[in-house]
Amino acid sequence: MKILITGIAGFIGFNFAKFLIEKKYKIIGIDNLNDYYDVNLKKRRLKQLFNSKNFKFYKVDLIEKKKIKEIFKNNNIDFIFHFAAQAGVRYSIDHPAKYIDSNILGFYNLIENIKNFKIKRLFYASSSSVYGENKNFPLNEKEHIFPKNIYGLSKKINEEIGFIFNKYYNTKMIGLRFFTVYGEWGRPDMMMMKYIDCFYKKKIFYLNNYGNHSRDFTYIGDVVNILYLLLKRHKKLKSYDLFNICSNKPINLKKIISFMKKNKIHPKVKKVSLQKADILKTHGDNKKLLKSIKYKKFSHWKISVRKTIVWYQKNMLKN
Numbered sequence: 001m002k003i004l005i006t007g008i009a010g011f012i013g014f015n016f017a018k019f020l021i022e023k024k025y026k027i028i029g030i031d032n033l034n035d036y037y038d039v040n041l042k043k044r045r046l047k048q049l050f051n052s053k054n055f056k057f058y059k060v061d062l063i064e065k066k067k068i069k070e071i072f073k074n075n076n077i078d079f080i081f082h083f084a085a086q087a088g089v090r091y092s093i094d095h096p097a098k099y100i101d102s103n104i105l106g107f108y109n110l111i112e113n114i115k116n117f118k119i120k121r122l123f124y125a126s127s128s129s130v131y132g133e134n135k136n137f138p139l140n141e142k143e144h145i146f147p148k149n150i151y152g153l154s155k156k157i158n159e160e161i162g163f164i165f166n167k168y169y170n171t172k173m174i175g176l177r178f179f180t181v182y183g184e185w186g187r188p189d190m191m192m193m194k195y196i197d198c199f200y201k202k203k204i205f206y207l208n209n210y211g212n213h214s215r216d217f218t219y220i221g222d223v224v225n226i227l228y229l230l231l232k233r234h235k236k237l238k239s240y241d242l243f244n245i246c247s248n249k250p251i252n253l254k255k256i257i258s259f260m261k262k263n264k265i266h267p268k269v270k271k272v273s274l275q276k277a278d279i280l281k282t283h284g285d286n287k288k289l290l291k292s293i294k295y296k297k298f299s300h301w302k303i304s305v306r307k308t309i310v311w312y313q314k315n316m317l318k319n
């Protein structure tokens with residue numbers, strides 16, 4: 001079975017690819033290795049995958065339509081996990097064009113191929129950002145979506161294109177609304193990793209909205225297990241569907257910070273006001289997901305945060 005993973009040098013794509021390679025799946029990876037954050041971290045992730053003979057990598061941008069088509073022609077791809085995107089909510093205020101190119105045109109260039117090549121299923125990354133400031137917590141997949149920024153809007157547009165594609169071309173697709181994923185090999189632009197990094201690099205950590213945000217933090221170990229169960233149960237899933245990928249346990253940022261302090265991670269913190277693209281709280285309902293894949297055992301956040309700190313100490317301090 002051949003699986004194409006886009007955004008394979010990224011946080012979620014890499015962790016899932018590593019898991020699948022250990023299970024002996026054949027993986028084809030795509031990434032443009034952009035410099036939104038430390039390219040060296042992306043290269044270090046990839047280096048781990050290159051140890052396997054079941055791994056093939058293409059450094060390509062999704063905007064390069066012809067090259068993407070060639071990849072489909074030259075590989076008999078069965079499944080796709082599409083994670084490549086311009087991520088980040090705050091960055092979208094100053095760089096809206098990047099979201100249009102990578103997230104909307106890039107998404108289209110990819111899915112056009114699933115019409116023409118026999119792809120069994122495309123799983124693609126959406127985001128909790130599609131809900132915007134909808135406060136009907138816990139938010140289930142039927143809730144209205146009102147994105148508050150270009151990032152969330154790009155994901156909403158993906159969901160709508162996906163829905164129409166499925167209707168007219170019978171292309172099987174699942175949209176995955178991820179909620180604040182954290183853990184080993186995590187993104188340095190996101191709160192958890194940034195906080196640890198600021199401590200060790202003696203930088204000031206800017207705490208937005210004075211720490212009054214709550215996030216439905218979801219551990220990467222759980223995300224990988226969930227993605228694998230979705231793959232295994234793909235025949236039981238609807239032709240087109242959307243799932244929240246979340247722990248259904250929002251945690252206030254102050255609580256995370258206090259736990260970090262107990263673990264001796266305490267950078268200098270400067271409290272700042274709300275950033276206009278930010279959402280105050282995220283809290284997803286995961287009943288539909290858990291019912292579909294029969295997943296019960298989410299890791300406890302304190303254990304997972306601790307694992308994240310230990311990973312950083314082992315992997316980021318000597319480099």
Ligand SMILES: NC(=O)c1ccc[n+]([C@@H]2O[C@H](COP(=O)([O-])OP(=O)(O)OC[C@H]3O[C@@H](n4cnc5c(N)ncnc54)[C@H](O)[C@@H]3O)[C@@H](O)[C@H]2O)c1
Nearest residue numbers: 007009010011012032034061062084085102125178180181
């Ligand atoms: N991490 C989270 O908490 C979270 C939450 C909600 C949604 N998501 C979504 O999940 C997906 C994966 O997120 P992540 O945290 O791993 O992000 P990431 O930035 O670590 O990974 C994305 C990867 O895609 C690559 N990429 C970006 N644009 C590309 C393009 N045009 N062509 C080829 N490669 C390109 C980047 O180089 C990067 O390696 C993204 O679609 C993101 O929007 C993530």
